[in-house]
Amino acid sequence: MKRVLITGMSGTGKSSAIEELVARGHQAYDLDTPEWSQWVDTDPADTLTPTQGKDWVWREDRVRALLSKPGDGTLFISGCAENMRRLFSMIDVIVLLSAPVATIMERLAMRSGGYGQIAEERNKVCHLISTIEPLLRKSAHYEIETTRSVTATVDEILRILQ
Numbered sequence: 001m002k003r004v005l006i007t008g009m010s011g012t013g014k015s016s017a018i019e020e021l022v023a024r025g026h027q028a029y030d031l032d033t034p035e036w037s038q039w040v041d042t043d044p045a046d047t048l049t050p051t052q053g054k055d056w057v058w059r060e061d062r063v064r065a066l067l068s069k070p071g072d073g074t075l076f077i078s079g080c081a082e083n084m085r086r087l088f089s090m091i092d093v094i095v096l097l098s099a100p101v102a103t104i105m106e107r108l109a110m111r112s113g114g115y116g117q118i119a120e121e122r123n124k125v126c127h128l129i130s131t132i133e134p135l136l137r138k139s140a141h142y143e144i145e146t147t148r149s150v151t152a153t154v155d156e157i158l159r160i161l162q
Contacts, residue, residue, distance in 0.1 A: 031079030
């Protein structure tokens, strides 16, 4: 089974891409949910966390079990967490989703729930884009800008995997 990680900063369209992949019949999981990830306490001085004193990390045992499942085809996972690098050896392809900051800010402001709804969180996302996104870019095999429709983004993900 081919294992594909779709990653990127908040508001780049990771969850929307996973929803579209599921709608098309693919095996796909959004890891940015409490089933797969959790908030953990961190040093309040750490400026690279989404929330002061808290970081969002994958539940490694659960994600490792998911990635270890045998099967045919492609398994898609999406998410962005401080500890995801520990599981890179189990992932075949990493696709980074990105978008202009103005697009991301607009998307976050329009969310009906979740991280990035309040101005303080959006300001933090701006900071993390400048510090974390370059690190994600170094790990990625491909980068897709998500200013087009979700359908077009998923079409491109599937095209690069062929």
